Amino acid sequence: MSRKPRQGKDPFVRHRSLLILTTVLTTGALTLTACGSRDDKGGDGDKGGKTKVVIGVDSPTSGDLSALGLGIRNSADLAAKTANKNNTVPGVEFVTQPLDDQGQPNVGQQNAAKFISDKDVIGVVGPLNSSVSQSMQKPLNDAKLTQISPANTGTELTQGDGWKTGDKKRQFATFFRTATTDQVQGAFAAKYLKETAKIDQVYLIDDQKTYGAGLAASFKDQFTKLGGKVVGTDHVNPDDRDFNAVVTKVKSSGAKAVYYGGEYPAAGPLSQQLKDSGNKIPLMGGDGIYSADFLKLNKKAEGDLATSVGKPVESLDSAKKFIADYKSAGYKEAYEAYGGGTYDAAWSIVEAVKIAVADNGGKVPSDLRTKVLGAMSKVKFDGVTGPVSYDEFGDTTNTMMTAYQVEGGAWKPKFSEAYKPQS
Amino acid sequence: MHELPQQLANGLILGAMYGLIAIGYTMVYGIVQLINFAHGEIFMVGGFGALTVYLILPAGFSLGAAIPLMILGGIVVSVAVATAAERFAYRPLRSAPRLAPLITAIGLSIVLQQLVWQFYPDAKKDHPFPQFKGEAISLFGANIQPGGIFLLIAAPVSMIILGFFVNKTRTGRGMQATAQDPDTAKLMGINTDRIIVTAFAIGAAFAAVAAVGYGLHNGQVGFRMGFILGLKAFTAAVLGGIGNIYGAMLGGLVLGVAEALATGYMADVPGMELFGGGSWKDVWAFALLIIVLLVRPQGLLGERVADRA
Numbered sequence: 001m002s003r004k005p006r007q008g009k010d011p012f013v014r015h016r017s018l019l020i021l022t023t024v025l026t027t028g029a030l031t032l033t034a035c036g037s038r039d040d041k042g043g044d045g046d047k048g049g050k051t052k053v054v055i056g057v058d059s060p061t062s063g064d065l066s067a068l069g070l071g072i073r074n075s076a077d078l079a080a081k082t083a084n085k086n087n088t089v090p091g092v093e094f095v096t097q098p099l100d101d102q103g104q105p106n107v108g109q110q111n112a113a114k115f116i117s118d119k120d121v122i123g124v125v126g127p128l129n130s131s132v133s134q135s136m137q138k139p140l141n142d143a144k145l146t147q148i149s150p151a152n153t154g155t156e157l158t159q160g161d162g163w164k165t166g167d168k169k170r171q172f173a174t175f176f177r178t179a180t181t182d183q184v185q186g187a188f189a190a191k192y193l194k195e196t197a198k199i200d201q202v203y204l205i206d207d208q209k210t211y212g213a214g215l216a217a218s219f220k221d222q223f224t225k226l227g228g229k230v231v232g233t234d235h236v237n238p239d240d241r242d243f244n245a246v247v248t249k250v251k252s253s254g255a256k257a258v259y260y261g262g263e264y265p266a267a268g269p270l271s272q273q274l275k276d277s278g279n280k281i282p283l284m285g286g287d288g289i290y291s292a293d294f295l296k297l298n299k300k301a302e303g304d305l306a307t308s309v310g311k312p313v314e315s316l317d318s319a320k321k322f323i324a325d326y327k328s329a330g331y332k333e334a335y336e337a338y339g340g341g342t343y344d345a346a347w348s349i350v351e352a353v354k355i356a357v358a359d360n361g362g363k364v365p366s367d368l369r370t371k372v373l374g375a376m377s378k379v380k381f382d383g384v385t386g387p388v389s390y391d392e393f394g395d396t397t398n399t400m401m402t403a404y405q406v407e408g409g410a411w412k413p414k415f416s417e418a419y420k421p422q423s
Numbered sequence: 424m425h426e427l428p429q430q431l432a433n434g435l436i437l438g439a440m441y442g443l444i445a446i447g448y449t450m451v452y453g454i455v456q457l458i459n460f461a462h463g464e465i466f467m468v469g470g471f472g473a474l475t476v477y478l479i480l481p482a483g484f485s486l487g488a489a490i491p492l493m494i495l496g497g498i499v500v501s502v503a504v505a506t507a508a509e510r511f512a513y514r515p516l517r518s519a520p521r522l523a524p525l526i527t528a529i530g531l532s533i534v535l536q537q538l539v540w541q542f543y544p545d546a547k548k549d550h551p552f553p554q555f556k557g558e559a560i561s562l563f564g565a566n567i568q569p570g571g572i573f574l575l576i577a578a579p580v581s582m583i584i585l586g587f588f589v590n591k592t593r594t595g596r597g598m599q600a601t602a603q604d605p606d607t608a609k610l611m612g613i614n615t616d617r618i619i620v621t622a623f624a625i626g627a628a629f630a631a632v633a634a635v636g637y638g639l640h641n642g643q644v645g646f647r648m649g650f651i652l653g654l655k656a657f658t659a660a661v662l663g664g665i666g667n668i669y670g671a672m673l674g675g676l677v678l679g680v681a682e683a684l685a686t687g688y689m690a691d692v693p694g695m696e697l698f699g700g701g702s703w704k705d706v707w708a709f710a711l712l713i714i715v716l717l718v719r720p721q722g723l724l725g726e727r728v729a730d731r732a
Contacts, residue, residue: 235701244433
């Protein structure tokens with residue numbers, strides 16, 4: 001009794017929209033369950049006699065900033081694998097659990113909750129954005145879960161809003177970072193522009209995000225202190241790509257350079273439109289524009305400047321091994337600006353676990369999270385970016401900064417210095 | 424104020440792009456009273472269509488010669504997506520309450536963004552778009568980039584073609600008739616389904632032209648580019664009088680110039696130092712919209728929209 005297919009067109013037509021709807025719903029539901037089941041199999045705690053220890057990694061692996069975020073994910077993964085290979089902590093197997101925060105604070109907060117609920121997670125590396133960190137710090141702190149960011153440069157994240165007036169106060173006992181602060185970075189850029197590049201008039205633009213605005217503020221502070229003049233200020237929307245109205249203003253202001261507090265997706269077109277307007281002055285930014293993608297999105301990047309944290313990874317002996325290992329591990333994406341810092345951040349957690357295990361007579365303590373947090377102040381080692389340790393605020397003790405300039409279509413290091421802003 | 428010509432040029436270029444996208448909103452709204460919020464994404468896929476054509480052309484192909492092909496490629500992709508959306512997402516809901524297709528449009532917009540994000544190679548971040556090598560041209564004291572010139576030429580040319588099409592051709596007149604009263608138009612033998620598809624297709628084609636202009640002008644395309652621009656273009660369509668094609672273009676130009684002038688000069692107005700610059704331009708653009716709608720609720724060139732409650 002075979003029913004004729006499509007006998008009469010109507011039932012088919014009538015059901016089609018229902019069919020589409022069902023398909024969409026099913027697909028959506030499947031995706032959701034797939035996400036859920038991946039995280040919840042916590043049963044395999046012991047792997048070949050070794051205790052599984054998870055390092056959570058939070059970075060934007062999709063969206064505008066994914067170039068930097070994927071570099072972070074891979075570098076943390078490399079640190080975990082290296083620790084396993086060298087058997088750095090006997091009896092412990094390190095695993096990373098990377099989550100995508102899309103550069104969004106609310107997603108970062110959900111990721112933090114996910115890390116907290118998984119009892120195997122004993123430390124978190126990330127995120128990239130200071131604004132995302134602000135939403136993760138409190139929940140992680142409440143859960144006594146150590147967090148180390150390789151990239152957050154927002155000064156207030158560690159020292160509180162009072163840092164400008166000298167009223168420094170540690171915000172969260174669980175928050176550490178391998179990156180130096182905006183205060184250091186903006187001031188270093190100001191000093192470089194004023195004293196090395198001999199530029200006295202600067203136009204200041206920022207994208208109103210935590211990172212961009214903080215950088216611009218500390219740049220302005222130091223630049224005027226050194227006798228430079230900020231001839232104009234503007235703020236842009238980080239999602240804009242047409243900045244012609246702004247660059248027209250820059251042109252008539254007589255500025256000799258633009259300092260931009262923000263990230264490369266907007267800085268690329270901004271810099272190009274600046275030069276397109278017939279105004280051949282360089283744009284300078286922080287580590288947020290120190291990316292190969294800045295050069296791809298900006299056909300007139302020649303002469304632009306950026307600062308980044310640490311010495312150029314390529315020039316350090318301690319980093320040569322990292323670069324070689326990264327290459328041989330076969331990651332598809334480059335380690336980008338934060339590769340070295342991320343490796344050091346993840347390795348700090350490895351070291352902290354090592355201390356915690358050693359203090360417990362060689363056995364993994366049951367309250368590893370709190371023990372790791374307690375061990376953080378004792379962590380001290382020679383990392384990819386130089387000597388790694390943390391001060392009373394959770395900031396890195398390494399304030400090495402480097403200025404880069406675009407030459408021949410690539411970022412070239414110009415000047416490195418362990419910078420202390422004069423206050 | 425000596426940079427005024429430059430700011431006007433910046434605004435006109437931006438406005439030409441808004442106007443080209445706004446055509447799609449206004450045509451679809453004029454005929455089916457649907458605010459097609461997925462139109463920003465139709466614009467976005469057009470940009471990727473054009474980019475794809477450029478990428479598969481053999482190396483050494485000059486950009487000037489590639490442009491017509493890129494426009495064509497963009498139009499093909501945009502029109503295909505728009506007509507498919509009409510057929511499978513909107514037509515089944517045509518007799519449903521007004522809100523159902525609106526929500527569908529928003530959902531479709533998210534779906535299209537995610538599809539491009541997921542499946543277009545290297546589209547997870549902004550993708551570089553080819554640009555003309557030439558230097559800026561000086562015109563009445565303003566520097567205009569080749570990409571901007573493309574938009575300044577494409578917008579009026581497209582408008583003339585559209586005006587001719589709507590007023591002189593059979594399909595165009597059928598379109599006007601359907602906009603005035605779909606039921607009577609149907610009784611007069613006009614295939615309204617076909618007219619509606621045509622309206623979606625024309626809007627998509629204009630969006631694709633705008634997307635090529637966007638790429639040439641800004642040197643990049645990205646999967647998120649349609650969201651904000653779509654919103655702005657919708658605003659332009661309302662500003663000019665939604666349902667009126669000339670109003671859409673005028674609304675776009677007014678909006679673009681208003682944004683450029685707000686960025687350039689608002690901070691110079693005494694007492695407004697804090698409210699100028701690039702971050703406030705959108706606020707002023709919407710303030711302008713509200714003022715226009717208070718004085719002229721039907722928009723600048725207000726279309727008398729047949730009351731069909």
